[in-house]
Amino acid sequence: MTKSKKTKAMILLSASYLALTIPAVLIAPGNAMATGPGKTLNIRFYDDPAGFDPTNIFRIENENIAFNIFSGLTSYDSQTAAIIPDLAESWHSDDNIVWTFNLRRGVQWHHGYGEFTAADVLYTFERNMDPETASPYVSRLANVVSVEAPDDYTVIITLNGPDGNFLHTVANYHQGMIVNREAILDAGQDVRWRPVGTGPFYLDDLDVNSYIILKRHEDYFRGPAPIETLNFRIIKDEQTATIALRNGEVDVVMRSNRQQNIDTLREAGFKLNRTDDLFPSVRIFNLDHPVLSDVRVRQAFAYAIDYPTIINAVTPDIYGTASSILMPWMDVYCDDIPTYSYDPDKARALLEEAGYGAGFTIRQLSAASGGVPPDVQFEMDFLAQVGIDLQLELVDAPTFNQRRNSGEFELAGRGIPAINPDMVLFAYLHPDNKAPAGLNGARYHNPELTALLEGAQAEVDPEKRLEMYCEVQRIAMTDLPYQPIRTWNAFWPSAPNVTGVTVNMLSQVNYFEVDIE
Amino acid sequence: MLAYSLKKLLQLVVTTIGVVTLVFFAMRLIPGDAAAAMAGDTLSGAALERLREQMGLNEPLFVQFWNFLRNLLIFDLGRTMTTNLPVSDLIKSAAPITLSIALATIVLAIAIAIPLGTMAAYMAHKGHKTLDNLITGLAMIIALMPSFWTALVFLLIFSLTLGWFPASGAISWDDPYSVMMRLALPILVLSMSQVAILSRMTRTAVLDVLSEDYVRTARAMGWSELRVLFRHALKNAALPIVTVVGLSFGNLLNGTVIVEAIFTIPGIGTVLINGINSRDYQLVQVLMIFYALLFVFINFATDILYRALDPRVKF
Numbered sequence: 119m120t121k122s123k124k125t126k127a128m129i130l131l132s133a134s135y136l137a138l139t140i141p142a143v144l145i146a147p148g149n150a151m152a153t154g155p156g157k158t159l160n161i162r163f164y165d166d167p168a169g170f171d172p173t174n175i176f177r178i179e180n181e182n183i184a185f186n187i188f189s190g191l192t193s194y195d196s197q198t199a200a201i202i203p204d205l206a207e208s209w210h211s212d213d214n215i216v217w218t219f220n221l222r223r224g225v226q227w228h229h230g231y232g233e234f235t236a237a238d239v240l241y242t243f244e245r246n247m248d249p250e251t252a253s254p255y256v257s258r259l260a261n262v263v264s265v266e267a268p269d270d271y272t273v274i275i276t277l278n279g280p281d282g283n284f285l286h287t288v289a290n291y292h293q294g295m296i297v298n299r300e301a302i303l304d305a306g307q308d309v310r311w312r313p314v315g316t317g318p319f320y321l322d323d324l325d326v327n328s329y330i331i332l333k334r335h336e337d338y339f340r341g342p343a344p345i346e347t348l349n350f351r352i353i354k355d356e357q358t359a360t361i362a363l364r365n366g367e368v369d370v371v372m373r374s375n376r377q378q379n380i381d382t383l384r385e386a387g388f389k390l391n392r393t394d395d396l397f398p399s400v401r402i403f404n405l406d407h408p409v410l411s412d413v414r415v416r417q418a419f420a421y422a423i424d425y426p427t428i429i430n431a432v433t434p435d436i437y438g439t440a441s442s443i444l445m446p447w448m449d450v451y452c453d454d455i456p457t458y459s460y461d462p463d464k465a466r467a468l469l470e471e472a473g474y475g476a477g478f479t480i481r482q483l484s485a486a487s488g489g490v491p492p493d494v495q496f497e498m499d500f501l502a503q504v505g506i507d508l509q510l511e512l513v514d515a516p517t518f519n520q521r522r523n524s525g526e527f528e529l530a531g532r533g534i535p536a537i538n539p540d541m542v543l544f545a546y547l548h549p550d551n552k553a554p555a556g557l558n559g560a561r562y563h564n565p566e567l568t569a570l571l572e573g574a575q576a577e578v579d580p581e582k583r584l585e586m587y588c589e590v591q592r593i594a595m596t597d598l599p600y601q602p603i604r605t606w607n608a609f610w611p612s613a614p615n616v617t618g619v620t621v622n623m624l625s626q627v628n629y630f631e632v633d634i635e
Numbered sequence: 636m637l638a639y640s641l642k643k644l645l646q647l648v649v650t651t652i653g654v655v656t657l658v659f660f661a662m663r664l665i666p667g668d669a670a671a672a673m674a675g676d677t678l679s680g681a682a683l684e685r686l687r688e689q690m691g692l693n694e695p696l697f698v699q700f701w702n703f704l705r706n707l708l709i710f711d712l713g714r715t716m717t718t719n720l721p722v723s724d725l726i727k728s729a730a731p732i733t734l735s736i737a738l739a740t741i742v743l744a745i746a747i748a749i750p751l752g753t754m755a756a757y758m759a760h761k762g763h764k765t766l767d768n769l770i771t772g773l774a775m776i777i778a779l780m781p782s783f784w785t786a787l788v789f790l791l792i793f794s795l796t797l798g799w800f801p802a803s804g805a806i807s808w809d810d811p812y813s814v815m816m817r818l819a820l821p822i823l824v825l826s827m828s829q830v831a832i833l834s835r836m837t838r839t840a841v842l843d844v845l846s847e848d849y850v851r852t853a854r855a856m857g858w859s860e861l862r863v864l865f866r867h868a869l870k871n872a873a874l875p876i877v878t879v880v881g882l883s884f885g886n887l888l889n890g891t892v893i894v895e896a897i898f899t900i901p902g903i904g905t906v907l908i909n910g911i912n913s914r915d916y917q918l919v920q921v922l923m924i925f926y927a928l929l930f931v932f933i934n935f936a937t938d939i940l941y942r943a944l945d946p947r948v949k950f
Contacts, residue, residue, distance in 0.1 A: 168717055
């Protein structure tokens with residue numbers, strides 16, 4: 119080939135590419151992913167899937183997939199968070215120690231693994247407690263002495279001591295999700311990507327960087343779900359997700375957290391599917407710190423900041439005001455507890471009394487991913503007005519998690535998502551769980567509260583139990599090792615024709631209840 | 636040529652070992668690990684320690700390093716720590732997407748920037764300052780626009796307002812049209828900055844040679860201005876342009892990271908960012924090798940192109 123021919127060939131090659139690309143770009147008709155027969159719901163999924171093996175599952179978004187694949191002995195009502203039957207039709211316990219569960223008959227596993235029986239429950243417990251599985255949730259089964267199956271449809275679980283909240287432990291969440299032995303063995307080391315359950319949907323296809331597809335389980339014991347295909351599209355950027363919803367590329371946005379996006383979607387007529395007071399966020403005071411060990415200083419923090427004003431100014435939809443570390447919808451919640459309304463004079467007086475009238479500087483560990491949000495800037499301003507110089511130590515998310523979990527901070531923040539009140543109260547207030555061994559990052563230990571807490575868990579009489587939990591909350595809100603700063607409201611916006619999107623108190627949506635009109 | 640190729644191969648081995656060692660230890664210097672990143676809010680204490688054990692993070696550092704190198708030698712890229720999926724599968728699915736974006740961006744950028752830059756040089760040479768200033772000024776403005784901003788603006792205009800392109804969706808190679816639609820916006824965004832850089836580079840290089848004797852001779856021989864420009868001036872100005880194109884291709888592989896995130900493209904940049912955020916050491920180490928290989932290959936290809944363009948170049 120001569121040089122001029124080479125040049126021409128190169129020009130032709132470039133021109134051909136452009137001829138192929140540009141017209142396609144200009145005549146683009148829009149979106150629409152090919153869908154099969156039946157209804158398809160496209161859902162924005164906001165993070166990388168990390169697997170769906172119940173023994174080692176983490177993070178709300180993965181749990182939402184698993185929630186729709188697996189069943190537990192019990193589950194939760196989407197609206198009220200009350201315990202409802204799932205694989206167990208009924209149960210009873212006279213002493214909160216021996217629990218008898220009567221199982222449903224005729225429940226079918228996905229992919230033809232046969233009928234669910236009591237043997238599957240036994241295997242699930244055995245697997246959860248097997249050291250080889252290394253399940254981080256094994257501690258939640260520490261109170262279990264034995265699990266027996268007198269017949270295929272009865273399971274008797276005996277505990278070491280009474281637990282009035284045990285039905286949460288066997289609910290469709292983490293260790294409570296029932297698995298099938300044969301399916302687990304068949305999956306081998308791919309177990310987290312080959313979940314087999316008895317829930318309304320089964321995993322059909324997955325690309326960890328792009329999508330997760332669930333299909334309807336036709337033999338689901340409550341009948342087939344209205345939607346045939348759930349197509350979870352991974353869209354991390356919330357702005358892009360908002361555009362995708364407006365374009366009709368997705369029907370539901372799993373979690374929308376920015377006020378601006380919520381305002382835009384509200385104005386555009388989309389459903390917001392809001393659930394209030396999902397869980398509280400707290401400021402953790404490290405009680406080993408000489409300044410923070412003084413309860414008057416901690417109370418001064420609480421009096422110094424006008425949270426209702428901040429929330430109304432910055433994020434009126436996303437956050438609510440918090441006055442407790444438990445949420446009002448929890449059955450042991452108590453509203454007869456000390457509260458701290460904005461009172462800067464009282465905050466100054468408390469600091470003066472504690473010997474810090476001249477003020478002090480303190481550092482708060484924060485995740486840098488979102489920069490310094492406006493509400494935190496307001497908090498800093500409010501604290502400065504009473505003499506507290508709050509400095510932020512911004513680190514990336516994995517560093518933040520590691521340091522917070524190991525208790526390496528003066529102050530830190532965290533959300534406390536939980537549906538079982540014991541998971542909050544024991545995890546954050548019991549001395550056995552002091553960081554770094556557990557989640558009690560404040561290193562809080564009040565023997566009176568500990569005795570009450572243990573007593574409340576063991577109490578069979580509901581009224582006495584509630585009164586003991588109330589006293590626990592009163593002490594916690596007086597000692598204030600954790601300062602409730604706000605509650606989180608959940609938004610899963612959807613197209614107007616999508617019905618039944620209810621974010622339950624575990625931040626899960628039961629897609630069995632969702633339909634497209 | 637053979638000696639040169641062997642030298643490049645040796646360079647590749649040394650570079651790869653260096654990169655792997657550096658990345659291996661640097662990743663572990665950063666606080667936080669895969670277990671903490673994976674568990675997030677959920678775990679602490681003994682439970683977190685159990686997870687760490689399960690992920691092999693409690694092995695001594697040099698044992699982990701040796702295991703990694705040993706597996707590399709038998710071409711076993713291992714499984715990711717956080718998803719337990721084969722790393723090779725992730726690369727196989729993500730790399731073609733990113734490489735397609737980078738390649739198409741470069742082709743589009745060359746197709747636009749070289750005629751534009753040549754024209755600007757010609758105008759400058761002829762004293763038509765207005766058009767030259769317009770082209771170079773525009774190129775400067777485009778070069779200064781950050782790609783994440785341009786990406787969002789393009790999404791708002793072309794996806795939301797005009798509805799021409801989807802903002803999300805799977806990429807299936809079985810459906811080339813949908814792939815083209817999904818990749819069009821990221822390619823356009825990325826090519827804008829490349830056009831800006833390349834056109835300015837072309838302008839400078841062509842302007843330098845327009846006053847050379849051989850260009851004057853070509854004109855004196857009565858050849859058309861177009862032929863003089865593209866056959867004589869541009870060809871002789873090609874070496875610096877090729878260098879910039881080579882470098883740009885390398886930079887593009889990095890540049891796709893942000894654009895992939897905004898356009899939700901499951902490319903190699905997305906995989907890398909996920910790996911870093913989740914402290915997935917295995918995944919990040921393998922990807923670094925992938926990048927090292929790619930960069931060495933690009934350099935090699937650029938050198939070969941030098942030789943094709945200028946026979947005086949010796950290896």
